[in-house]
Amino acid sequence: NAGVTQTPKFRILKIGQSMTLQCTQDMNHNYMYWYRQDPGMGLKLIYYSVGAGITDKGEVPNGYNVSRSTTEDFPLRLELAAPSQTSVYFCASSHPNSNQPQHFGDGTRLSIL
């Protein structure tokens, strides 16, 4: 059972380059999330989606874009990479009820040089 799959696992970008972090889930979850994790800071919510065609900003959305064309996929786009976006990015999904846990992917480690 795959759960939440993130690609790539590692990536190095140059300043100003763009890239898309892929996330797909096979649990038919309506809710999907993107977080970034920086040392000692916990997880910060970037964007989330409550269903196909619906997205909303989280705590730290600047510099990122998302789309949700299908239930399964929730890609995160970096248009102009900056060193401050060096981080570990996690995608998660869940059922709609708040008491349901989120299921996490293994993360994408991104370095901007």
Place this chain on the structure above:
Amino acid sequence: AQSVTQLGSHVSVSEGALVLLRCNYSSSVPPYLFWYVQYPNQGLQLLLKYTSAATLVKGINDFEAEFKKSETSFHLTKPSAHMSDAAEYFCAVTLSGNTPLVFGKGTRLSVIA
């Protein structure tokens, strides 16, 4: 808005000793509370959750947590630490109405042989 404070960014215990990781939350309404564990180079995994059914919640690997409304706390405990418990632990809170999770900054647990 809800928030989570985890006291102690790093806790070190001896193998076989009691594990106590502290979490305090702030919320204007009864929250849902979660503990997640993160092993190196992996995503987060659910340990346990509080959803108002019972104040003492049992999770995987003999972890448990007690919801104390008067103290606004949800501390995580385990009677006897094992080397395999070494990881980072995150407390998270959300409210009803499908609001996204808010994570604490995490506590790294080290277990000494």
